[in-house]
Amino acid sequence: MTSRMQREVQEIPEAAERLLSRGASAVATAARALAETDPPYLASIARGSSDHVATYLKYCSEILLGLPVASLGPSVASVYHAPLRLAGSGCIAVSQSGRSPDIVEMVRAARQGHALTIALTNAPDSPLATASVHVLDILAGPEASVAATKTFVNSAIAGLWLLALWRDDGELLAALRALPEALSRAIACDxxxxxxxxxxxxxxxxxxxxxxxxxxxxxxxxxxxxxxxxxxxxxxxxxxxxxxxxxxxxxxxxxxxxxxxxxxxxxxxxxxxxxxxxxxxxxxxxxxxxxxxxxVRTGHPLTDPIALIAAFYANVEQLARALGLDPDRPRHLRKVTETL
Incomplete structure (x- = not known):
């Protein structure tokens, strides 16, 4: 029996192609805003799988642009209500649902602190999107399985695309354009x-x-x-x-x-x-x-990790079913996690 997670892993190449075909305008607008702001550093706001996207983008930013990235603790705003000195920075928030109150509150605080806020989300009408200056709809399509797969991949692609446009890196932009085909091969890795x-x-x-x-x-x-x-x-x-x-x-x-x-x-x-x-x-x-x-190698060291996670997703789903577990319904978890 096919799980929802398996179906959504199989949709990864199509979702990536959809983002790369339809998301250019929003990504280019945000990249121009970053170039105009010229921030001395970036900050990220995320939790769970989205925070792993943020870690990936941290390394990409520091390697590609020489620009350091700090991970902000959402509770600094949502629990401790402590203002941060973020004026002039670029702040990237990643959340597939855009609904977790602590993420939204940290983005509001960053915007109030005069940071340039950019949201990467699969929900362009979410509270996170409303709180941000720029919104990058990752266009992953509906994701019903609790485990994030195609939303992780498309968030990583959107963030890397943003950095590549900001730097005007032709080789990386070409590797991104070719990524859907590489992802088709990656999800077939056994x-x-x-x-x-x-x-x-x-x-x-x-x-x-x-x-x-x-x-x-x-x-x-x-x-x-x-x-x-x-x-x-x-x-x-x-x-x-x-x-x-x-x-x-x-x-x-x-x-x-x-x-x-x-x-x-x-x-x-x-x-x-x-x-x-x-x-x-x-x-x-x-x-x-x-x-x-x-x-699968993708022709660029910064896009290789995206193919690696696609291959992993296909195999961890098979492992879960072999262990007699339902990968769509992990115990104690819901699709949208809302924390304060």
């Missing part, structure tokens, strides 16, 4: 060996580095949400500062590598863990001891 290994384990590590660290964070969340598996996400560098101590014989590790400057460093850690007896799976052809997973 990680059967990983699924078979994880079927016998209740805990694992996910690893990434740079923009792919955000993908590792999202993967760990989805393991918990859909499979009731305890997954912890680490930068491959951070892992070696203590958490590596619990990695023993057969301990599963998923290393998500993009084709960027961090790939050899991430693979080196994966190889060391494999030598220690861990069951390591990595999205890189460089691996020799770790198990290599099928993956």
């Amino acid at each position: 990680w059967a060996e990983l699924r078979a290994t994880l079927a016998g384990h209740r805990s694992l590590y996910t690893l990434g580095r740079g923009p792919a660290f955000a993908i590792s964070n999202e993967a760990a969340l989805k393991f918990k949400e859909t499979c009731q598996v305890h997954a912890e996400s680490y930068s491959s560098a951070e892992l070696m500062h203590g958490p590596v101590s619990i990695v023993g014989e057969g301990f599963p590790v998923l290393a998500l590598a993009a084709a960027d400057a961090a790939e050899p460093l991430l693979v080196d850690v994966a190889e060391r863990l494999a030598e220690q007896g861990a069951a390591v799976f990595v999205t890189s052809a460089r691996a020799r001891k770790a198990e290599r997973l099928e993956h």
